[in-house]
Amino acid sequence: MELYLFGENFFEKHLLTSAGQLTELLKGPHKIWLNISGLGDHKLISELGNLLNIHSLTIEDIMDAGQRPKFEEFDDFVFVSTKMIYTKRALEELEIEQISLLIGPNYVITFQENHKDVFDPIRTRLENPTGRMRKLGSDYFAYTLINAITDHYYKVMEMVSEANEDLEDQIIKARKKVKLEDLYIHRKTLQEIRKNTWPMREIISDWKKSDHPVLNEKNQIYLNDTYEHTIEILENLELQRETITTLVEIYMTQLSIKQNEVMKTLTIIATIFIPLTFIAGVYGMNFTYMPELEWEYSYLIVWVFFILSAGLMLYYFKKKNWF
């Protein structure tokens, strides 16, 4: 339980161990950011729930990491539940972590599944006494948190874009051997990002339209950006999806073209030589009475026939544009 107390001329960082310590601080003059990493300590979270008068269903939402992102208004605070997406490399399994925000009049409480988060730049900016974050209310602080989360989506999207360009190189340019597995994983990644990003649009839209007292109308303008980023990410995902569909289609067409070429090669060779081999076979027969065998020019004539026949075939295939 990281605790940050801050105001225009004030900044302190504590490590909290029990919910009780918070009671006094909430009445104090400073803004509070309480960051709880790990959802294992049920007792602590329900103590906090009693302290802040949180409905038991909301407590369940905070603790159940499989929740769909949502925005809910309560009497004393606003509750936002969303997802952080991590990835180390493209085409790797995504890590999805739930993060819940309680935005009260002078506090923001964040609940994370584990210790990894995307808030380090915010921790740094918080130490800067002249920053807007120190001057404006807890709603502005919550906005910077949500913004940090969606900004991280961009980084994930960049990796996805790169993976897409790799696939493009494999299929369109280098015509390297394509790993179908990559294609599949790639699509699943896009699906999963979409599943987690799609509700963000709704949440931030609700947040923007909310007139809850803890949300200062003046600061709502800062959400516009986040809203547009979310839409951009969704549009981008749609583009990536279409690109993959197109790539698969082109890959299938390439396969068809190649198969056609293979077939043509086989057909040309077989069609030319099979009849000739038959003729050679005929004059290899051992019948006693085969008048041609004794003729002086038979062998020459047969060769002339072989060459003419092959030539005609080739001409026919040429005319049919087979090579």
Add this chain to the structure above:
Amino acid sequence: MELYLFGENFFEKHLLTSAGQLTELLKGPHKIWLNISGLGDHKLISELGNLLNIHSLTIEDIMDAGQRPKFEEFDDFVFVSTKMIYTKRALEELEIEQISLLIGPNYVITFQENHKDVFDPIRTRLENPTGRMRKLGSDYFAYTLINAITDHYYKVMEMVSEANEDLEDQIIKARKKVKLEDLYIHRKTLQEIRKNTWPMREIISDWKKSDHPVLNEKNQIYLNDTYEHTIEILENLELQRETITTLVEIYMTQLSIKQNEVMKTLTIIATIFIPLTFIAGVYGMNFTYMPELEWEYSYLIVWVFFILSAGLMLYYFKKKNWF
């Protein structure tokens, strides 16, 4: 006809045999849950209809198991008709059972097609005197019932997910022989779940927005969860569907790639040996005048030609990236 009478400090379980017994109880101080399993007893159900002043169309809706799920408000009660989905194993035919709820001021009546249901945990919780179920009204009790139903959808979805992962293993990883029938049954299962889950969204949304007197506004918050679960299930179904589509596409591509390889093998072998066989055939002809036959180095030259020709062909196929 299972009958549960319960209140904050009261819990009794009866087995009712006629509708008439209910008249007194409805006027009593206790909340009532009447669970009717089996829709065969027309007389009993219409007696109950008369007793509670149920419209004949609603009676028909209760008895006709093929109904689309719906939410309807009447003067004295709220009528909800929905579906329970059972499955023993993935890729097995689903069992769909209709369940109708009548929610009155102090009673909930459930009509089921047969004795199997998903309410055992509720029966257990009802015996617990400190549970919310005993304190809050009949609307909260109805909410726990509907929640039990949608929670069971999750279990079905899990089996479907597993079947999907099996298919994924078959196609993507182990490249085992794929049973097309499985694919077909799988899709049909998804369709059927969707058909029965889709109207749930609407019903619960109507329920949430309803301001019918038997529905206590304070308890409506408990429906939010159920609503979100339904949306999650629908989103999940959509994901599963896309995954299957992708899998089928990849399977088709694998088939094309394999066919291409088969064709290449055939073409390489045939293209190399068919012309050579022709040449061998030529020198197997029995013409009297074939000067080459007597030359001393003919046989050697022919072998040199065979080897060169095969080598050239192989070089050509190599250059074309055929192997």
Add this chain to the structure above:
Amino acid sequence: MELYLFGENFFEKHLLTSAGQLTELLKGPHKIWLNISGLGDHKLISELGNLLNIHSLTIEDIMDAGQRPKFEEFDDFVFVSTKMIYTKRALEELEIEQISLLIGPNYVITFQENHKDVFDPIRTRLENPTGRMRKLGSDYFAYTLINAITDHYYKVMEMVSEANEDLEDQIIKARKKVKLEDLYIHRKTLQEIRKNTWPMREIISDWKKSDHPVLNEKNQIYLNDTYEHTIEILENLELQRETITTLVEIYMTQLSIKQNEVMKTLTIIATIFIPLTFIAGVYGMNFTYMPELEWEYSYLIVWVFFILSAGLMLYYFKKKNWF
């Protein structure tokens, strides 16, 4: 022109020959159902139009069988135009017949293209003096008519479902030879049903919401059922369509798999024997100087080579999982 006069204690059936006869009856105490089969008698219909003050455009709508279904309100009556769908067997051409209803304060007039209709059960129920149909107003009577029409859609849908199951058997189970024509006709049937059912949804929705004086608000509840039936039929159609799409896809995949097998058989046989045949051809050449021919163990060695070569090939194909 079938004419039914009915009231709570009254029932008569007449055959009308001219529109004039109607004038008196309309002022009478009884409810009237006038059923006109055949749209050929222009004069009669326009006389009726004048009598009842029907706009000329509505007359045109009644007479033009190609009309899109619609619901329109006029001063004195409500006009509903819809379609009856008949089919004898699945995969047979559908018969679509237009039927128009004029619903006035104490009369319902139906205009049909020909004598075939789906109203026989209604004719029977009309003779029953205790039925609701006799007690409630003309709007309820119109509801029973429209209900009879949509109920008949179910029968058509059942035949379509059966045809779908036949296709399923052909493709998935028995793997019988599939008739592509069936598939095509099946899809066209679904399209045509959809084209005629889709506007029903809108019409009945408009009807439900209408507050026209001839429509008794109390009876509107009876339309809910019809509305839900229509939605069910549309959802069912959508399911059938998806099923066909899936079936076609699976059929295409089966074809690909079969072609792959055929290709493999050819390739295995050809790849084993073509090189061997070449070797046999070589030793069938008639060169004078072929040292191997005289060696004692040549023939044996050649056979050993034949068997080894074939064995190796088979091993290679086995390893490649070709059989």
Add this chain to the structure above:
Amino acid sequence: MELYLFGENFFEKHLLTSAGQLTELLKGPHKIWLNISGLGDHKLISELGNLLNIHSLTIEDIMDAGQRPKFEEFDDFVFVSTKMIYTKRALEELEIEQISLLIGPNYVITFQENHKDVFDPIRTRLENPTGRMRKLGSDYFAYTLINAITDHYYKVMEMVSEANEDLEDQIIKARKKVKLEDLYIHRKTLQEIRKNTWPMREIISDWKKSDHPVLNEKNQIYLNDTYEHTIEILENLELQRETITTLVEIYMTQLSIKQNEVMKTLTIIATIFIPLTFIAGVYGMNFTYMPELEWEYSYLIVWVFFILSAGLMLYYFKKKNWF
């Protein structure tokens, strides 16, 4: 510049040469239809624009034939811009011509790209002194014009339907050789009709809802028909499109089936005879020591082997359902 002056008891046709002549007539008691064919005479059109107080942007809309259809209300008149579609034969390039209507209190001015139009029946009906066209206002006249235009779409649709049935015959019934070009042109035609019909829906919907003073509310009912025709055409186009998609799919499946048959034929013949030819080749070798050659029954045995082997192969293919 064709000019028609008409009223209940009046009908005159003039050929106007300058816009100035119109000034007097507009003040007169008669309704006016001015039909301007050809958009080349810029001066005349802008004179007219000044006379009638038309905004320069509207003048531009009239003159620019590439405009999207639209409906706009101005102080003195209503402006409608739409498209006429001509075609001589199915699968021929469509001719699209823009037609703009200015509907004033007592005049309708039509601007066409060239002299060809679909208004001849209207010219004829105008001469009939008892027609509604002569009695009702300029808005009713405009309605007949727009109705004539959409009616003509039906004729185009009929040709498209016929072309579709031809394709159906080619693919499904006669299994004639399909011209892929036809398929492509057919689709493009559907697209182009759709592109021009789609905005009609919106236009007529706007027109219907408009309460501009030149549009008599009573006559708006006549637009219902046109609106429904437009929707019907759009639904029909959608059906045609689906039909083509289905046809293409079936055609592809037919191709696959045929290819499968061709492959099977090849495989059966090759698989039977290639091994036999190898055996024949073996006994055609010229080794000195080949003991079988001298055996008395060798030749017979070989033939028995040939026939047995071929028979076994055929049995195997039969069992695999290959023929």
Add this chain to the structure above:
Amino acid sequence: MELYLFGENFFEKHLLTSAGQLTELLKGPHKIWLNISGLGDHKLISELGNLLNIHSLTIEDIMDAGQRPKFEEFDDFVFVSTKMIYTKRALEELEIEQISLLIGPNYVITFQENHKDVFDPIRTRLENPTGRMRKLGSDYFAYTLINAITDHYYKVMEMVSEANEDLEDQIIKARKKVKLEDLYIHRKTLQEIRKNTWPMREIISDWKKSDHPVLNEKNQIYLNDTYEHTIEILENLELQRETITTLVEIYMTQLSIKQNEVMKTLTIIATIFIPLTFIAGVYGMNFTYMPELEWEYSYLIVWVFFILSAGLMLYYFKKKNWF
């Protein structure tokens, strides 16, 4: 920093170097167009931001070239951010440049990424003292700018159309060898144009509906055109997309047809000659006891068999419509 001062009788062009110079001019009687090319000079832009009271988020939007187009209203001005699309040739990478407009009561400020723009015709028209641009307000001027931008989209669309027609020629008419890469690039271009054009629709719609004081209601009519152009471009893009889909489908079908023909050729030749070659092989065997070899007419009979067999095969293939 190009600066244009203009009014009904006034026109001057300046090159501004610092934001400070602007202060006086903004209070002056003339309308101002300030065009800033290049977003590198952060200091200048933020000076300008302070001078005009621009929110820091808007400054960020101006400087971040990756922004999604948008329309925002502020107290003193309206902010529009959009994209210019350049292309030299079809199937070349598009150049997308962001352009932001600040529309104040008497000024328009444009921020471009670099010096290339589409405003030269506007610069020329500005010098014309009788043009509307000089008379009407800054909002009209902004309209001409946005119109110039969307007009340029048409030029890009024309190139895309031409590329599409080339593809059509390649596939449908000349049946030239198709470059799959072209197809891919073409689709990506369409996607990118769409991505940048799609938000334009929304922006201009918002602009049209805006009642911000700097936007004169009378001039809003000029936006209608731009709005319709945007819709036309989007509809056109949709058409192009469908066309490409159709072309790809036809190309795939052509490939299948060709492959079918290749297969048939191979099968006909192989099926005729492989059995004959076997027979020839049989009579080339060297068994001592082969009675047929000595018969006088054996050779003749064999030839008769060869010809009959080939003839029968050809007849069979003819009947199967294989050539």
